Amino acid sequence: MTRSRLVLIAAMTVVGVGVIAGVGALWMNPARASVGPLAGEALILPKDSRFVMGFDVKRFTSSPFYERFASRDGLKPEALSQLEEKTGLNPYRDIDEIVIAGSPGGRKGAPGLAVAFGRFDLYKLGRSLETDGKATGTSHEGLTVYAFGDGDRDLKRGGLAVAFLDQSALVFGAKDQVLAAVSSRVRNETPLKDNTALMALVEKVRPGSTFWMVGDQSLLSSLPTSVPAPGASADGAATMTLPALTGLTVTGDLDPQVSLAITGEARDALAAKNLADVVRGLVAMASLQAQQKPELQQLASAISIATEENRVLVSARIPYEMLEALQPKKARAAEATSPKPHISR
Amino acid sequence: MRDTSRPLAFGPAARAVFDLSLDGMVFSRRSLLMALLVAAPVAFAVLYRVLSITHGTLPLGPSDLYALMIAIYWVRNVLPLAALFYATSLIADEVEGRTLTYLLTRPLTRASIFAGKFAAYLATTFTLALPAAVVTFFVLMTAPSAPALGPAAGDLLRDLGVMLLALVAYGALFGLLGVFLKRPVIPGLLFLYGWELLANLPGYLPRLTLTAWLRSLIRHRPAEEGISGLFQQVLPSDQSLAVLLVVSLALLGAAAWIFSRREYVLEQ
Numbered sequence: 001m002t003r004s005r006l007v008l009i010a011a012m013t014v015v016g017v018g019v020i021a022g023v024g025a026l027w028m029n030p031a032r033a034s035v036g037p038l039a040g041e042a043l044i045l046p047k048d049s050r051f052v053m054g055f056d057v058k059r060f061t062s063s064p065f066y067e068r069f070a071s072r073d074g075l076k077p078e079a080l081s082q083l084e085e086k087t088g089l090n091p092y093r094d095i096d097e098i099v100i101a102g103s104p105g106g107r108k109g110a111p112g113l114a115v116a117f118g119r120f121d122l123y124k125l126g127r128s129l130e131t132d133g134k135a136t137g138t139s140h141e142g143l144t145v146y147a148f149g150d151g152d153r154d155l156k157r158g159g160l161a162v163a164f165l166d167q168s169a170l171v172f173g174a175k176d177q178v179l180a181a182v183s184s185r186v187r188n189e190t191p192l193k194d195n196t197a198l199m200a201l202v203e204k205v206r207p208g209s210t211f212w213m214v215g216d217q218s219l220l221s222s223l224p225t226s227v228p229a230p231g232a233s234a235d236g237a238a239t240m241t242l243p244a245l246t247g248l249t250v251t252g253d254l255d256p257q258v259s260l261a262i263t264g265e266a267r268d269a270l271a272a273k274n275l276a277d278v279v280r281g282l283v284a285m286a287s288l289q290a291q292q293k294p295e296l297q298q299l300a301s302a303i304s305i306a307t308e309e310n311r312v313l314v315s316a317r318i319p320y321e322m323l324e325a326l327q328p329k330k331a332r333a334a335e336a337t338s339p340k341p342h343i344s345r
Numbered sequence: 346m347r348d349t350s351r352p353l354a355f356g357p358a359a360r361a362v363f364d365l366s367l368d369g370m371v372f373s374r375r376s377l378l379m380a381l382l383v384a385a386p387v388a389f390a391v392l393y394r395v396l397s398i399t400h401g402t403l404p405l406g407p408s409d410l411y412a413l414m415i416a417i418y419w420v421r422n423v424l425p426l427a428a429l430f431y432a433t434s435l436i437a438d439e440v441e442g443r444t445l446t447y448l449l450t451r452p453l454t455r456a457s458i459f460a461g462k463f464a465a466y467l468a469t470t471f472t473l474a475l476p477a478a479v480v481t482f483f484v485l486m487t488a489p490s491a492p493a494l495g496p497a498a499g500d501l502l503r504d505l506g507v508m509l510l511a512l513v514a515y516g517a518l519f520g521l522l523g524v525f526l527k528r529p530v531i532p533g534l535l536f537l538y539g540w541e542l543l544a545n546l547p548g549y550l551p552r553l554t555l556t557a558w559l560r561s562l563i564r565h566r567p568a569e570e571g572i573s574g575l576f577q578q579v580l581p582s583d584q585s586l587a588v589l590l591v592v593s594l595a596l597l598g599a600a601a602w603i604f605s606r607r608e609y610v611l612e613q
Binding site for chain 1: 364367368370371372404406409412468471472473475476479480482483494495498499500501502505547548564565579
């Protein structure tokens with residue numbers, strides 16, 4: 001055997017061992033392979049979801065956006081606030097990423113079902129939840145589900161619950177949905193993957209974004225179908241009909257500036273063109289206000305609109321200086337005086 | 346007894362050229378340099394693990410670093426460069442060393458010579474790149490702060506496939522440049538760092554590049570600055586695979602055809 005063949009065989013052995021180990025890990029791990037930016041573990045979310053959104057908490061907290069606007073109310077997703085309130089977890093310290101699926105106008109108080117990834121001390125958290133009387137733990141398919149409020153008796157009634165899938169993942173939301181997700185996990189099922197329309201949208205999302213969201217046709221049916229035409233009177237007599245969207249994808253990053261990419265899918269190329277024209281009109285109207293507010297002119301030039309086949313692509317890159325300039329003066333003054341919250345890590 | 350009036354069959358001839366070329370390619374100064382370049386992420390990964398032990402949590406997660414290595418370091422930069430330096434010299438080295446005559450006077454078809462040399466190029470670059478990717482993956486993804494290994498392993502298999510495809514596609518292109526041009530390296534570099542930037546523009550222009558199709562096949566999308574971050578398009582995976590395979594086959598066919606017909610005049 002020649003030396004070069006020996007090198008070739010050695011290299012292929014390394015690759016072969018690596019591939020076997022990888023396939024083994026994939027096979028042994030109950031988690032499924034990811035779909036776009038959606039981690040495999042999150043595929044236990046319900047099949048009938050109308051939107052899915054992801055939030056990279058780590059990227060968010062290390063972004064200049066967090067540094068500047070951390071003290072603002074409403075900065076935290078509702079699911080994170082509830083999780084913090086109910087479990088005592090510090091989302092910014094303990095959670096790396098959160099994925100939420102649900103339907104708009106779903107159950108009151110439950111914004112959807114969330115799967116959070118991070119590092120959880122199961123013993124400490126379980127003990128704290130039960131001893132503080134915040135929640136009642138019950139075993140479901142071998143995992144402990146902590147039900148808040150009325151406890152185990154009302155487990156089927158739809159209060160909130162949390163279940164720790166392992167040391168790195170938890171599921172949080174309405175009790176019945178949490179139970180269903182736990183069952184899916186134990187049975188190695190992936191209900192969300194069966195929602196082919198939503199999965200097709202998720203696959204197209206650029207992984208690595210700080211936040212992303214996809215919504216299907218049913219989510220978008222609740223959007224207004226018309227907007228007042230420019231120069232229309234207050235009675236709303238003159239309106240423009242908006243072409244219907246069949247899918248919506250939003251991705252965004254916060255470093256080094258706020259960048260947003262919104263992709264709306266229309267029925268056909270003509271509808272996409274019409275929709276793009278409506279958006280361009282709105283941006284143009286904003287720039288017309290520039291005399292009163294010069295920042296609006298900058299904002300309008302930071303947004304670009306394009307169409308590609310049946311898709312409308314809206315991109316925005318907004319520097320933080322512009323964001324601050326767009327805020328009301330009062331808010332800016334309050335921002336300058338309020339102390340930044342301390343985050344223990 | 347073989348009919349000596351006819352050239353050797355394509356398969357055995359290509360294999361003979363492959364055996365002959367492999368030693369020269371694997372044990373060369375070019376391979377030493379490329380090995381250092383291609384395997385550098387292994388060193389980065391080890392350094393990352395050491396730093397994560399000594400400094401605690403680092404600003405970049407292990408999966409983010411791995412994504413950077415795959416998408417930016419290997420697929421966008423180093424593998425195309427490796428393809429450029431190896432594939433352009435498949436025939437050019439023989440011409441420069443005035444040894445092409447020895448090959449062309451053997452009872453081998455020119456297509457089999459090109460095929461054998463291209464196979465040797467692929468074997469050499471696979472030997473350099475794939476083990477480096479596997480080792481980097483396991484060093485980084487077994488870090489305590491890394492996500493679960495199981496789901497990520499699916500990406501490893503996909504990444505290895507895309508790396509193979511990158512070496513095949515760029516190798517076919519630069520192989521064609523190598524048989525067509527006398528000095529193919531400069532046009533090759535212009536292609537890599539000029540033409541391929543079209544991948545960052547909006548509209549249909551990215552479809553005219555190889556990198557846009559390749560990066561659409563990998564899941565890792567590290568955040569990019571400027572225009573590339575703004576307009577980066579993800580093309581459909583099935584289309585990407587089909588386009589890359591068809592383009593590679595077409596370029597290889599063209600390269601073999603040109604090599605079969607071209608007359609090489611060796612400088613005395």
